[in-house]
Amino acid sequence: MKLRFKILIYIVTLHLVLAAAAAFLLVDRPYLLFVAELLFVLSILISMRLVRALFVPLDLIETGAELISERDFTSRFVPVGQPEMDTLINVYNRMVDRLRDERLAAQERHQLLQKIVEASPAAIVICDFDGNVEQMNPAAKRMLGNQPLPELEPGESKLITHGPRRMKISRAEFRDRGFTKSFYVVEELTDELRVSEKAAYEKLIRMMSHEVNNSVGAVRSLLESSLRYAPQVGEADRGDFTSALTIASARMDALNRFMSAFADVVRIPQPHRAPASFAELIERVAALLRPELEDRRITLSLDLPDRAQYDLDVNQLEQVVLNVFRNAIDAVNRDGTIDVRFHDGVLTVADTGPGIADSIRADLFTPFFTTKRDGRGLGLTIVQEILANHAFGFTLTNREGGGAVFTMTVGEKR
DSSP, rough: HHHHHHHHHHHHHHHHHHHHHHHTTTTOOHHHHHHHHHHHHHHHHHHHHHHHHHHHHHHHHHHHHHHHHOOOOSSOOOOOOOOHHHHHHHHHHHHHHHHHHHHHHHHHHHHHHHHHHHOOEEEEEEEOTOOOEEEEEHHHHHHHOOOOOOOOOOOOOEEETTTEEEEEEEEEEEEEEEEEEEEEEEEEEEHHHHHHHHHHHHHHHHHHHHHHHHHHHHHHHHHHHHTTGGSSHHHHHHHHHHHHHHHHHHHHHHHHHHHHHHHHHTTTOOOOOEEEEHOOOOOOHHHHHHHHHHHHHEEEEEEEEOOOEEEHHHHHHHHHHHHHHHHHHHOOOEEEEEEEEEETTEEEEEESSSSTTTTTTOOOOTTOOOSTTOOOOOOHHHHHHHHHTTOOEEEEOOOOTEEEEEEEEEOOOO
């Protein structure tokens, strides 16, 4: 029962008791009894009016509390002409005006932050209170896809590799409604690192080429001069003498070719684009490798429905496809399958080899890294450089069921 009703019941009960006492005492004086009863009725009415006036501020406070709990900051109370009430109403109106302005400012700041997050070129991932992904901006969806986030401590950063792409991911924390939430910022570093690494290995290769070429030229000249003295060598030793110098000269030529292959990496020119059929380019490379494929009993399946013309450098893209096919052949080795498909500008080369081991995944596109005994570690470096100059996207991942798959997007049709 509310306090108001308790007070009213008390006032009515008190007046009824007093009215009964007056009736008992003034039973012989009807006029005085009538006046007394009239005074009791007026007293009850006045008391009820005073109780109502007393509880109006409390009703106002209750209504205001309900509006605030419902987050309704637009309703205002109108002054009623009573000084006490009008003071309370003015205090309430100023309070809700301030709450409304603060809520509006908070909403505008939140909308601004949301727009900044959505438009940011850096990938931003916001987690909920349990650490699960709550929101990803478009850059994060494009860069990370379904890739899980690494385990990081607040304030920690880490370089991660996703195919040929390398990204820096950092974790930080913020407070939301008094509780801690995490967010991750991912920065694309692929081009910056590729340019930095290219500058480093270009300098290294130039220094190596300069020193080796100077030595090779001088040594080969000495060997050729020494061969002229073969007739002066005893007949018993002449064959060994000639053979040793010939082999040494051949090794000098091989060393020169070896260094030239490294130098070719830093001499990749900008592409000279022209309309060409990428499907026909694939067929030419496949025909070149057909004898080796048959010798290794590897089945090459070609599915090339896209016969459109694309704007590309034919010579450079032939080198890319040749490197990709050769990597697939080396991965399969013998008795396997390579499935090649070109559809809507997207090339996929899937092999039945062992796939990409986790231990080497991060180093696949690092210059000079190789798992082959006689490899130089430049094949994928050349592929990456040519495709970057063409602005063609590509990935190299494991395929479901085993093996690896290389995917490349050629570009727009002409």
